[in-house]
Amino acid sequence: MEQVADTTLVPGVRTGRSDRVPASPDATRSLPEPARRKHRTPWKAWLLFLLFAGPNVALLVLFTYKPLLQSLQYSTLQWNIGSPVAMPVGLQNYVDWFTDPTTPGIVGVTLVFTLATVGGGMVIGLVLALVLNRKLRGTGAARTIVVAPYVLSGVAVGLLWLFVFDPNFGVTAALLRLVGLASPDWYNDPQWALVMVIIVYLWKNVGYVALIYLAALQSVPRDLVEAASIDGASSVRSFRSIVLPLLGPTTFFLAITTLLTSLQSFDIIQAMTKGGPLGGTTTMMYQIYQEGFQSGRAGYSSAVATILFVVLLLVTFAQLKYVDRKVHY
Amino acid sequence: MSLRPKIDLDRRQLLQFTALFGGAAALAACSGPSVSSDVSGGAATEAATDWASVTPAKEITWWSNHPGASKPVEEELIRRFTAESGITVNLVTAGANYDEVAQKFQAATGTGNGPDVVVASDVWWFRYMINGQTLPMDELAEHLEFDTADYNETLYSDYQFKDAHWAVPYARSTPLFYYNKDVWAAAGLPDRSPETWDEFMEWAPKLAGGSVTPLGLGKGTSWAAWWFCNFLWGRGGAYSDEWTMTLDTPEAIDAAKFVQSMIFDDKVAAVAATDNVADFGAGLTGCTIGSTGSLTGILEAAKFEVGTGFLPAGPEGPACPTGGTGVAISSDRTPEQQLAAGMFLKFLTSTDSTAYFSSNTGYMPVRTSARDSDIMAEVYAKSPQFRTAVDQLETTRVQDWGRVFVPGGDKELTTALESIILQQGDPEQAFATASTAIQRSFEQNVEPYL
Numbered sequence: 001m002e003q004v005a006d007t008t009l010v011p012g013v014r015t016g017r018s019d020r021v022p023a024s025p026d027a028t029r030s031l032p033e034p035a036r037r038k039h040r041t042p043w044k045a046w047l048l049f050l051l052f053a054g055p056n057v058a059l060l061v062l063f064t065y066k067p068l069l070q071s072l073q074y075s076t077l078q079w080n081i082g083s084p085v086a087m088p089v090g091l092q093n094y095v096d097w098f099t100d101p102t103t104p105g106i107v108g109v110t111l112v113f114t115l116a117t118v119g120g121g122m123v124i125g126l127v128l129a130l131v132l133n134r135k136l137r138g139t140g141a142a143r144t145i146v147v148a149p150y151v152l153s154g155v156a157v158g159l160l161w162l163f164v165f166d167p168n169f170g171v172t173a174a175l176l177r178l179v180g181l182a183s184p185d186w187y188n189d190p191q192w193a194l195v196m197v198i199i200v201y202l203w204k205n206v207g208y209v210a211l212i213y214l215a216a217l218q219s220v221p222r223d224l225v226e227a228a229s230i231d232g233a234s235s236v237r238s239f240r241s242i243v244l245p246l247l248g249p250t251t252f253f254l255a256i257t258t259l260l261t262s263l264q265s266f267d268i269i270q271a272m273t274k275g276g277p278l279g280g281t282t283t284m285m286y287q288i289y290q291e292g293f294q295s296g297r298a299g300y301s302s303a304v305a306t307i308l309f310v311v312l313l314l315v316t317f318a319q320l321k322y323v324d325r326k327v328h329y
Numbered sequence: 330m331s332l333r334p335k336i337d338l339d340r341r342q343l344l345q346f347t348a349l350f351g352g353a354a355a356l357a358a359c360s361g362p363s364v365s366s367d368v369s370g371g372a373a374t375e376a377a378t379d380w381a382s383v384t385p386a387k388e389i390t391w392w393s394n395h396p397g398a399s400k401p402v403e404e405e406l407i408r409r410f411t412a413e414s415g416i417t418v419n420l421v422t423a424g425a426n427y428d429e430v431a432q433k434f435q436a437a438t439g440t441g442n443g444p445d446v447v448v449a450s451d452v453w454w455f456r457y458m459i460n461g462q463t464l465p466m467d468e469l470a471e472h473l474e475f476d477t478a479d480y481n482e483t484l485y486s487d488y489q490f491k492d493a494h495w496a497v498p499y500a501r502s503t504p505l506f507y508y509n510k511d512v513w514a515a516a517g518l519p520d521r522s523p524e525t526w527d528e529f530m531e532w533a534p535k536l537a538g539g540s541v542t543p544l545g546l547g548k549g550t551s552w553a554a555w556w557f558c559n560f561l562w563g564r565g566g567a568y569s570d571e572w573t574m575t576l577d578t579p580e581a582i583d584a585a586k587f588v589q590s591m592i593f594d595d596k597v598a599a600v601a602a603t604d605n606v607a608d609f610g611a612g613l614t615g616c617t618i619g620s621t622g623s624l625t626g627i628l629e630a631a632k633f634e635v636g637t638g639f640l641p642a643g644p645e646g647p648a649c650p651t652g653g654t655g656v657a658i659s660s661d662r663t664p665e666q667q668l669a670a671g672m673f674l675k676f677l678t679s680t681d682s683t684a685y686f687s688s689n690t691g692y693m694p695v696r697t698s699a700r701d702s703d704i705m706a707e708v709y710a711k712s713p714q715f716r717t718a719v720d721q722l723e724t725t726r727v728q729d730w731g732r733v734f735v736p737g738g739d740k741e742l743t744t745a746l747e748s749i750i751l752q753q754g755d756p757e758q759a760f761a762t763a764s765t766a767i768q769r770s771f772e773q774n775v776e777p778y779l
Contacts, residue, residue, distance in 0.1 A: 070361055079362055080736065080774055082435035083460040086362040087777060101762065167602050168613060187602040188548070188751045277548060278747045293432040294550070295737035296456060297774060 068309070074302035081298040093303035102279065109194060110263070110283040116198045117205070117262045122254060124202065125209025126247075132210065133217045143214070147207035154204065158271025161200045190280020193273050197281050200268050205261070209254055216250035217243070256319050263312060284308045368777050372491065373461045373660035378667075380472040385669035387416060392423035392444035394430050396500040396654055397622040397690035406685065410676045416669050418446075427453060427654055428551060438462050438661060445670040449496040449657040452551060454488055455734040458495045459778040463657040465493035469671040479696050480678070483725055488655055496655030497678050498695035500622060500686070503649050503718055503725055504556050506641065507609060507627060508616035510634040512541055522616075522638020526563070526587070529641050533597035536615040544591065544598040545614030546750065547605035553750070554732055554742035556618045558650040560584040562726070563643020568742065569731025572771055576745075576760035584643075585749050585756035593753050600750050621718040622653060624691030628712065637714040639721045647724040653692060693718050731767050736774045741766045 075093055079086030097103055132143050149157065164171045165186040173183035184192040220243055228238040264285050269275060275282035275290060282290065284304060292301030395403055400422070407418045424430040427450035437443040438460070449457055457463040466488075470477055475497070477485060484498040506522040513520060516535035523529040529544070536543035547553065554568075561567065564587065566580035575581065591598040601608045609617040610630040618640065619627065627635055640649050656677065658670045676682060683699035686692065688708045694700040700719055709716040732738045745763035748754030 074361065077362070077364060078368075078773055078777070080456070080460055080778065082438045082456070082462055083368070083778070084362055084439060085365050085368045087366055087368050088364055162603065168608070168611075185602070188600055190752075274549070276747065277751055278744060290740070291737075293436070294428060294740060295770070295774075296435060297736065297770075 071302045071305050071309075074299050075306045077299040077302075079298040081292060081296045086299065089299065093300045094307070096300065097303055097307065105279055106282055106284060106287050109279070109281065110285075112194060113198060113201075113265070113281075113283055114259065114262045117201050117265070118255065118258045120198070120202050121206050121209050121258055121262075122251070125206050125254070126213050128206065128210040129213035129217055132214055143211075147211050149204045150207040150211075152204065154267030155271045157200060157204045158268045161196075161203075162272055165196055187273070188277055190276075190278045193277060193280045197269055197272055200272065201262070201265060204268065205258070209258065212250060212254055213247065216247050220246050252319065252322070256316060259315060259319075260312060263308065369779060372458050373464055378468075378664050380469060380664070380668060383664045383668045385414075385416060385672055386445075386663070386665040387669075388419065389416065389445040389666055389669045389673060390419040390421060391446040391656075391673070392421050392430055392434060393448050394424045394426055395422065396427075396448070397692055398626060399500070399686065399690050402686055402689045406677060406682050409682075410673055413676070414672060416672065418673055423447075426551070431456075434462070435460070438659075441661075443659055443661055445659055445662050445666045446673060447657055447659060448499070448654045449488075450551075450654040451487065451652050451728060452733045452739050454496050454655060454657060455490065456736060457657060458490060459775065462660055463495050464660045464667060465495060466497060466658070466671075466674075467493055469658070469667065470494070470497075470675075473671050473675050475675050475678075476696075476698075479680075479698050481693075481695055481697060481700075481722065483722065483727070484651060484693070484695050487651060487727055496657040497674055499656045499678060500653045500690065500692045501651060501655070501695050502621040502653035502692055503651055503721055504559065504618050504640055505621050505624070505718055505721070506616065506638045507606075507619050508636045508638065509609070509612065509614075509631075510636045512536060512615040512633075513636065516615075520636060522636065523641045524639075526560070526641045526643060530591075530595070530597070533591075533595065537597060540613070541615050542597075542599045542613065543615045545605040545608050545617040546588075546592075546598055546600050547618070548600050548743070548747055548751065550740050550743045552743075553746045554739050555650060555652055557584070557588070557742075557746055558728065559618070559640045559648050560588055560643065562648030562650075563641075563645055565643075565645040568729035568738075569767075571730055572735075572775075574731050574764035574768055576764050577757070580645075581760060582756050585746075585760070589749055589753060589756065592750055620652065622690060622692050624714060624718070625689070628714065635714065637717040639717065639724065649721055649725045650728050651722075651725045652728075688715075691715060691718070693722060731764075731771075734775065735767050735771045737770045738767050741770075 074086075076088060076090055077086040078089045078092070128146055132139055132146065163169070167173050167183040167186060170183070172186075176183050184195075186192050186196045224242050224246075225238055228242055229235075233241070263283075265283065266285055266289065269281050269283065269286050270289075273281040275286045285308065288301050288305045288308065291297045291304060295301075391403075391407075393403060400420075403420055407420055411417055421444065423433050423444070427448060430448055431450070431453040434443060434447050434457070447457075447463075449463065454463070477494075477497075480498055481501075484501050485494065487498070488494045488496040508522060510520060513536075515538070516532070518532055518535065523532055533543045547556070558568075561581060561584045564580050564584040566578055566582075566584050567575050568581075569575055588598070592600065599614070601614075605614070605617050606619045606623050606627060607630075608614050609619070610627055612631075612633065624637070639647060642648065656674055658667055658674065662670070677686075678695060680696055680698040680702060681704075683694050683696045684702045684704040687694040687699065688704055694702075694705055699705060705715075732742055741763040745754075745759035748759040749756050
């Protein structure tokens with residue numbers, strides 16, 4: 001038999017570019033029927049896929065998709081957590097949430113907290129990264145100090161800052177007294193309480209943003225910046241026109257990850273204010289906990305969780321779409 | 330080059346994949362509570378267990394928050410029980426307070442990983458009961474010959490509903506009036522607590538010297554709505570009459586306005602930033618309302634002599650709620666475990682154990698025989714402050730159902746009270762909002778289950 005052309009393909013072996021590779025003469029002789037070929041080929045690949053991805057998929061199903069689906073189911077129930085029986089109520093929990101007089105306040109707190117922690121974190125993180133990117137003495141120690149709070153437990157951080165903000169004995173009160181000012185009523189004023197948890201959240205998490213930005217800054221090609229400098233661009237101009245656009249993918253990565261983390265923030269609020277005073281630090285995430293475990297309204301709590309899930313999904317999709325359109329790698 | 334792995338699935342494979350994982354996920358979702366439009370009668374019943382034929386389990390688990398920093402005391406009581414019965418009790422710190430223990434207990438129900446014995450506070454035992462999570466105690470207590478008649482009647486009947494008792498009293502407390510004797514002496518006041526709030530208002534200007542605030546009050550759930558009972562009841566109001574909210578009455582509004590005027594008009598009271606008891610111990614306030622369970626801690630921490638007294642009375646007379654926690658047996662355990670748990674509760678609330686626990690924590694002795702025991706007599710002689718709570722018990726009454734039996738009731742009342750005492754909010758509006766929410770919670774979370 002004549003040698004077949006190099007373009008003759010056999011199934012079963014895959015490359016990154018195609019399912020098919022040029023065939024050997026032997027292979028062409030045993031070329032099966034096209035219909036059978038289609039069915040026989042993928043089982044090895046499937047086995048490999050299951051072997052590697054199976055455990056991970058199983059864990060995801062068990063610990064992510066199962067609770068997600070259960071939560072969806074519970075959101076249609078009137079269920080006292082702990083009770084073996086629950087009553088179906090359809091979409092009543094959703095109607096209750098959207099018509100509850102406390103909902104606008106909770107949404108407002110969630111928005112302020114999220115915008116302040118994401119926006120503030122990105123700006124401060126970038127500034128810190130720019131400073132830490134300079135080759136100065138002590139930069140290594142400074143980097144460690146900036147990143148260290150990120151690895152601490154949120155509860156420990158919250159408890160520590162409880163003392164710092166104590167209006168009678170705290171460090172902030174002592175510092176403000178030095179300049180003749182009285183300490184804000186951090187714990188009894190809902191607005192100040194929100195400012196307080198935002199400050200603590202930023203302190204704890206800004207190191208993460210700085211770290212990622214720092215890594216990105218170090219991969220900015222120096223020749224571009226030097227070329228701009230030779231052409232007479234000021235450092236501000238070169239930052240605005242060269243560095244910042246090159247940080248685009250990092251910025252959008254951080255925007256998504258910090259937004260998701262911020263909307264799901266719980267530990268600092270639980271340790272410092274427990275959502276109070278007067279609901280001044282009750283975010284949607286904290287409301288899920290309060291309704292589910294303090295008030296025992298598992299169905300209502302699941303409805304809030306589902307709403308938050310949908311919001312997160314929409315925001316993430318919107319951001320990804322924006323990244324595709326606007327960010328140039 | 331893209332590093333993204335490529336998996337080419339045809340339509341059939343995609344369907345198989347979807348069916349495999351979708352089916353697994355759907356199956357996974359088929360658990361949790363059973364669904365029915367009739368959820369009534371959820372409380373456990375005393376199954377006809379022939380306790381005499383049951384052999385107690387050799388090991389049980391107790392979930393506690395060690396009220397009043399009582400972990401060493403509880404460990405000692407367990408050691409004594411094990412020495413006497415041979416039954417091991419695993420003491421688990423299941424939370425920092427009653428709420429945290431309750432949250433874990435509710436989440437663990439039905440998993441087989443829950444405790445045999447659990448603390449059941451004044452705002453939680455009823456919810457355990459309607460959810461069917463705890464065992465009615467009466468038949469087991471009768472079999473084990475608990476001397477239930479010796480329990481303080483008010484404290485034992487707190488756990489009664491539907492002709493059954495759902496817990497036995499353990500670390501029971503009342504609010505107490507704590508005062509700084511040094512501040513009192515400097516103000517030239519008699520060494521006692523004010524008999525009425527009107528008398529306190531007469532004394533307050535003398536106490537308001539220097540940086541000391543005369544009265545410190547606390548905020549937060551499981552606390553603000555508890556001490557406010559004193560003002561509310563003392564002026565003839567109540568949170569609710571059984572399941573009907575009564576916060577729209579002139580008496581209730583008057584009570585809120587009185588507290589509000591103490592804080593904002595007369596400026597003789599202030600709400601603590603974090604912990605009113607700690608502020609009192611640090612000398613920032615001249616007096617405060619604290620739990621009897623804080624007594625030992627306050628006596629140890631304060632660098633001044635601490636006086637205790639009854640809560641001041643209102644125009645309608647003295648008024649004091651009871652609080653703290655009882656202990657209950659989980660319904661989700663085997664008869665062997667429940668019998669062992671019952672034996673432990675009998676021991677834990679026996680005369681000797683009660684006296685030991687009370688003398689080391691400041692909680693009230695829940696048994697009359699313990700109250701009158703030699704151990705407590707010694708304690709009263711050494712620290713007369715311990716006697717105050719016991720004597721005050723005569724003025725206590727069972728709490729309003731709207732606060733303690735309705736899920737979220739205490740939280741809604743706390744929000745209303747914080748609006749009143751932190752932001753000078755309108756009491757009528759704050760109470761109306763809370764009442765609406767509590768009434769709705771009752772209709773959704775309690776009424777269908779009864």
